Amino acid sequence: MTRGSGPRARAPRCNQNSGTQVTDTPMTTLETERTLLARLRAWYSAEDANPTKRVQFDRPLTPWLFVLPQLAVVAIFFYWPSVQAVTSSFYIEDPFGFGSTFVGMENYGDAVTSSQYRDTALFTAFFCVVVTALSLGLGLLLAVKADKVIRGTETYKTLLISVYAIAPPVAGLMGMMFFDMHMGPIKDLFALFGHDLRVGIDYWDTAIALITISVWKQIPYNFIFFLSGLQSVPVPVREAALIDARSGWRRFRDVILPLLAPTAFFLLIINITYTMFDTFPIIDVIVKDKPANNPMTLVYKVYLDGFKGNDIGGSSAQSVILMVVVAALTVLQFRFLERRVHYG
């Protein structure tokens, strides 16, 4: 009985397979030789390769009403300024507002070849590496420990997370007073080691302050993500690891860390973006308007050159360079975001 029904049951399935094969073949060939034109055609028509919903409304006007507010805001406050940034990067504006002259790539050339720009770029890279490494490392360390302890996890968690909500300028203001030359406790701390900390005057002392404050501000964010990553590691996996590896460090290195890798990659990009852009207020509060001999990031230089230096063309050219960098980072981030969702 069972042997007899086997082939019969398989037969229609075979048929179905070949049936889908027929419709599948043109799809795959289309996919392999997908030209820009084909993609444009897909954009034009409402046909989606994999529609988000099986059933959708089919009205000509209603979706526009829904999407219009967002679209208007994006067009006016995103595309317009972005296009303007690109166009004005090719011009030199008259400082007194009497028109502007087209100079081609000159603004870019000036920016890239200026030693000040190169110094700022170097510092930004250094700043990114140090802040990202420290805040990721400390965030991970705290998350691993908070995941491990049984007593008081919630209290630790609340205390460690609460700092997240503090705005960068507030962090900068507090940091400024902690590094203050008259009454700052951190200055006293450095004095114990025989170092005279002079934030705002000495280049590297200011850098220390900027790094400390930026790391302080970013640890909670990394902690939250690492902890939720750790807590999503299934209990059976943990128990199996406990049997396989006796040493806690090996368990962490061989089992937990690979599972955390997607989270870590995601955080890596987020942290680089944070250090490049969101530290602006911290720098503004610490360095204030005395950039003379102080370190700063590329974004701060865009602001200084544009608003204080009135060099709109140069500032725009720097903006565009940054746009390319950050766009590349975001594309990377989306790659990992997909991966993260997939693994999670």
Add this chain to the structure above:
Amino acid sequence: MQKIKPLDHLVLILGVLFLCVPVVMALMSSTHYPVDIHSNGLFLTPGDNGLATYTKVLTDRGGFTGDVTGLRMLMNSLIMGVGFAVGKIVLSMMAAYALVYFRFRFATILFWMIFTTLLLPLEVRIMPSYQVMSTLGLLNTYTGLIVPLLASATGTFFFRQFFKSVPDELLEAARIDGAGPWKFFIDVLVPLSKTMMAAIFIIMFIYGWNQYLWPLLMTTDEHFYTLMRGIKSILQVWVGSQIPDYNEAFALAVLAMLPPVAVVVIFQRMFIKGLTESDK
């Protein structure tokens, strides 16, 4: 199970101290006299000048026009935070609804137009954004403070993901019952998204409240100053005075950090959910 090692607790306690002591010190120092702070450094114990300091910071008219109080800045920050969060939720829910639930021409191109905004943060286009705002005459307005910040797809992305996870059967059932797109949106999707909306609200409120650079550029009229903008101007006053009003600066910092920190602590679970699921 694993043994509890005192070392783990030590690391955690050190971490908590590193993160929280500055906050406690700021809070405590704000209740002391500036002279004491100047000569003794920061405090870890409460002083007796707290009430006076906070009353002064909140109600004293300061600034160039002599018309802006801390209370006013607090209100502006609140308008900024709530306005931004509400605007973000409304705009992005509607846009995500159109993109997920409708079959229409240009849908894909619209999707990419909206999601490209994730590529470029406001900081890289501040200069031209400022010029656009001044062309539109939106400097020193609440609209100018809030609306341009809405031009990013973070919320839309999040709601799109959420709508995609809503079972298709709901729409089928609603259509059988004769519900149109508006009715389905208001009566089914909005109630269904309540938790998501709350989570997004928390994240976006903090984001809006904490804005610094944009208010700095957009507001020259002190009536529109937020607390973050106030921090900038309190620092500008510092240059030249004999003993800076440390206590007032700390009080301003405490006022600026209290509401978002309270929101995070009270709605911790929802906050973490919103943060880790919306990703940005």
